[in-house]
Amino acid sequence: MNKIILPGATLGVLGGGQLGRMFCTAARSMGYRTLVLDPDQHSPAGHVADIHLQADFQDQHALARMAAQCDVITTEFENIPADTLRFLARSTNVFPSPEILEIAQNRQAEKQFALKAGLTPVPYFAIESQDDCTLAQAAVPFPAILKTTSMGYDGKGQQLVRQADELMMAFQIMGKRPCVLEKKIKLSSEISVIVARNADGDMQCFPVSENQHIQGILHTGIVPARINEKISERVKQQAFKLAQSLNYIGILAVEFFVENNKTVYFNEMAPRPHNSGHYTNDACVTSQFEQQVRMICGLPPGDTRLLSPVVMVNMLGDLWEPNWWHILQHDNIKLHLYGKNEARQGRKMGHYNVLDTNIESAIDTAQTVFSKIKNAIVDN
Ligand code: ADP
Ligand code: MG
Numbered sequence: 001m002n003k004i005i006l007p008g009a010t011l012g013v014l015g016g017g018q019l020g021r022m023f024c025t026a027a028r029s030m031g032y033r034t035l036v037l038d039p040d041q042h043s044p045a046g047h048v049a050d051i052h053l054q055a056d057f058q059d060q061h062a063l064a065r066m067a068a069q070c071d072v073i074t075t076e077f078e079n080i081p082a083d084t085l086r087f088l089a090r091s092t093n094v095f096p097s098p099e100i101l102e103i104a105q106n107r108q109a110e111k112q113f114a115l116k117a118g119l120t121p122v123p124y125f126a127i128e129s130q131d132d133c134t135l136a137q138a139a140v141p142f143p144a145i146l147k148t149t150s151m152g153y154d155g156k157g158q159q160l161v162r163q164a165d166e167l168m169m170a171f172q173i174m175g176k177r178p179c180v181l182e183k184k185i186k187l188s189s190e191i192s193v194i195v196a197r198n199a200d201g202d203m204q205c206f207p208v209s210e211n212q213h214i215q216g217i218l219h220t221g222i223v224p225a226r227i228n229e230k231i232s233e234r235v236k237q238q239a240f241k242l243a244q245s246l247n248y249i250g251i252l253a254v255e256f257f258v259e260n261n262k263t264v265y266f267n268e269m270a271p272r273p274h275n276s277g278h279y280t281n282d283a284c285v286t287s288q289f290e291q292q293v294r295m296i297c298g299l300p301p302g303d304t305r306l307l308s309p310v311v312m313v314n315m316l317g318d319l320w321e322p323n324w325w326h327i328l329q330h331d332n333i334k335l336h337l338y339g340k341n342e343a344r345q346g347r348k349m350g351h352y353n354v355l356d357t358n359i360e361s362a363i364d365t366a367q368t369v370f371s372k373i374k375n376a377i378v379d380n
Contacts, residue, residue, distance in 0.1 A: 003093065003199075003298055004297065004298040004299065005071045005072050005093075005296070005297040005298060006297070007030055007031030007032055008031060008032070008033070009032055009033070009071040009072070009297070010032065010033040010035055010050070010051075010069055010070050010071055011023075011027050011032050011033070011034050011035070011071065011072055011073075011296070011297070012034075012035045012036075012037065012066050012069070012070030012072070012074070013034065013035070013036050013037070013045060013049070013073070013074055013075070014037050014038075014057060014073065014074070014076065014080045014084065014085075015036075015037075015038060015045070015076035015077045015080065016036050016037075016038025016040055016043025016044060016045040016046045016052070016076075017038075017043070017044055017045060017076055017338075018044050018045075018338040018340075018348060019045075019076040019077065019273050019289075020036055020038070020043075020044070020045030020049075020076035021044040021045040021047070021048050021338060021339070022273070022278075022281065022287075022289045022336075023045070023074070023076060023273065023289045023293070024036065024045055024048045024049045025048055025289070026287060026289035026290045026292070026293055027289075027293045028048070028050070030290065030293055032293065033050045033051075034048075034049040034050050034051070035049060035050065035051040035052075035053060035066060035069055036049040036052050037053045037055060037057065037062060037063075037066050038052070038053075038054065039056050039057070040054075041054055042340070042341045042342075044338040044339050044340055045076065047339055051069070053065060053066055057080050057084050058081060058084060060087065063084060063087050063088055067087075067088045067090075067091045067092045068091070070092055071092065071093065072092065072093040072094070072095065072296045072297065073088050073092060073094045073095075074094075074095050074096075074250060074272075074292065074296050075096065075101070075272055076272055076273070077153075077272065078101060078104050078105055078270060078271055078272065079105065079151060079153075080101065082098040082101050082102045082105070083098070085097070085098035085101055086098045093296070095250045095295070095296045096248065096249070096250055096271040096272075097249075100246055100248065100271055101271060103246075104269055104270065104271045105151075106149055106150055107147060107148075107149045107150070107152070107268065108126045108149050108178075108180055110269060111124060111180070111266070113242075113246070114242060114269070117241050117242050117244075118238070118241055119238050119241070119242060120264065120265055120266060121265065121266045121267075122182045122185060122265045122266070122267060123140060123141070123182070123183040124140065124180045124181060124183070125139040125140050125180070125181045126149070126178070126179075126180055127146070127171060127178070127179045127181055128178045128179075129176075130168060130171065130176075133167045133168050136167065137164040137167060139181075140181050140182065140183050142161065142162065142163050142164055142184075143161065143162045143163070143184040144160075144161045144167075144181050144183055144184055145158055145159070145161065145181070145182045145184050146158070146159045146161050146167070146170045146171065146174060146179050146180075146181050146182075147179060147180050147181075147182065148177050148179055149177070149178040149179055149180055150178070154216060154217045154218075154346065155213070155216015155217055156216070157174070158216060159173060159174065160184070161181065167181065185257045185259050185265060186259060186260075187257055187258065187259065188258050188259060188261045189210055189226070189227055189258045190211045190212070190213065190255065190256070190257055190258070190267075191208050191209060191210055191211060191227060191231075191255075191256050191258060192208070192211055192253055192255045192256065192274060192277075193205050193206070193208055193209075193235050193236055193238075193239040193253075193254050193256070194209075194239075194251060194252070194253045194273070194274055194276070194280075194288050195240060195243045195248075195251075195252050195253075195254065196250070196252075196288075196291045196292070196294070196295050196301050196304075197243045197244070197248045197249060197252070197295060198249060198294070198295045198298055198299065198300070198301065199249050199298050200298070201244070202300060202301055203240055203243060203244070203301070204291070204301035204302075204304050205236050205239055205240065205304065206277060206280055206284060206288065206291075207223050207225075207284075207304070207306045208223070208224070208225040208236065209222065209223050209225060209276045209277070209279065209312075210222040210223070210225035210227065211255075211276050217314070217316070217346060218275045218276060218314055219313065219314055220311060220312065220313050220314070221275075221276045221278070221279055221311070221312040222311050222359060222362075222363060223279050223283065223306060223309065223310050223312075223359075224309065224359060226359070227258065227261075228261070231258060231261075231262070231264060234264055235254070235256050235264060238254070238256075238264070238266070239252070239254040242254055242266075242269065248271075249295060249296065250271065250272070250292055250295045250296055251271075251272060251273050251274075251277075251291055251292040251295060252269060252270070253269060253270040253272070253273070253276065253277060254269045255268050255269070255276075272292075273288040273289055273292055274288070275314065275348070275351075276312075278312050278351050278353070279310045279311075279312040279353055280304075281334070281336065281353065282310065282334040282353040282355060283306055283307055283308050283309075283310035283353060283355060284303075284304055284305060284306055284307060285302060285303035285304065285305045285307065286301075286302025286303055286304055290302055291304070308355045308356070308357070309356055309357070309358055309359040309362050310353050310354065310355050310356075310362060311353070311356075311362040311363050311365075311366040312351055312353050312354075313351060313352050313354070313366050313369070313370055314348060314350075314351050315348075315349050315350045315351055315373075316345070316346055316347060316348060316349060317340075317342075317343035317344045317345055317346065317348075317349050318345050318346065318377075319373055319374055319377045320343035320349060320377075321343070322373040322376065322377065323372075323373065323376045326369055326372040326373050326376065327352055327369055327373070330354070330365060330369065332354060332356055332365070333352050333353065333355075333365070333369065334352060334353045334355070335350065335352045336350055336351050336352065336353070337349065337350035338350055352366075352369070354366045
């Protein structure tokens with residue numbers, strides 16, 4: 001029997017961004033206390049937590065305090081040092097484990113693990129030296145994408161390599177850091193699955209989201225995804241397999257590429273709630289954040305049923321401040337803002353979920369509202 005952590009206990013989060021904020025909100029509405037560790041005094045999660053420990057992720061004094069006060073600790077972004085998790089895990093429960101975090105922090109390790117679990121990563125070649133560049137030219141078709149092996153997010157640390165003779169230069173531009181070179185897939189769609197697993201091995205996944213990106217950053221999520229049932233089933237099974245092979249506890253987001261409407265490739269995973277799961281806040285019986293609380297506390301997974309077709313649209317700092325009227329006049333739009341004090345280009349400031357009886361009209365409304373926001377900003 002695994003340990004069950006009941007309401008009244010304190011749940012800790014490493015990282016104070018919007019994912020941590022929505023986790024804290026879900027935890028508090030279930031009667032838990034929350035503690036956030038983040039160095040930023042204006043962190044979105046710090047504002048809504050019971051306790052904000054304003055300290056660095058490697059501050060051992062703060063980590064010891066956190067471990068002493070929390071019954072269980074989770075993360076909201078994957079670039080926390082794995083040693084931080086190791087330190088905390090000596091005296092309290094920590095999910096994901098440091099080992100899983102390390103796999104998810106490294107594109108090569110992540111692809112190898114996915115392959116071992118029976119998934120198919122995008123064809124790739126690992127590059128650590130100029131000699132590897134020569135070998136990669138024969139191994140991966142072009143155009144290709146060169147990605148740093150670690151620390152990439154929201155399309156950062158990536159470069160398009162149109163043809164073989166551009167590779168060496170691209171590797172130099174990346175500072176000769178370890179990279180992976182991936183075949184550039186002709187995407188018929190991008191999709192993601194968010195799977196939940198607890199210590200008893202109970203698993204549940206949310207409906208597949210169809211994701212549209214602009215410049216490497218998620219722009220829109222469409223649920224139900226407009227893909228055939230076979231693909232939907234296949235990616236769910238693959239996400240379950242991955243969670244099981246990792247002996248995972250918590251929420252795991254798995255991104256896939258679909259080629260020619262039939263070939264499915266594993267892209268990457270995130271050991272935490274995911275931007276493409278924000279639709280669950282309003283359109284599912286259980287949100288991904290409540291599910292994260294349930295999983296790390298050893299509770300049964302909540303119902304992931306979709307209650308309504310939904311389209312999620314991200315709002316970045318590029319379009320700030322929007323005319324709220326464009327959004328709030330629609331009675332079928334739910335607005336979520338992260339309380340960030342400064343809008344910067346590419347920074348995620350909030351999102352809205354459009355709920356409608358059919359997905360096409362939800363897409364229509366989502367697009368119309370987004371165009372209005374954009375045009376209003378451009379006109380200013
Ligand atoms: P991250 O989300 O960590 O920034 P991803 O590897 O998911 O990195 O890349 C971001 C986006 O760039 C993807 O969602 C996809 O739109 C595009 N992309 C990345 N790799 C490929 C690829 N191999 N083929 C086609 N598109 C890609
Ligand atoms: Mg991604």
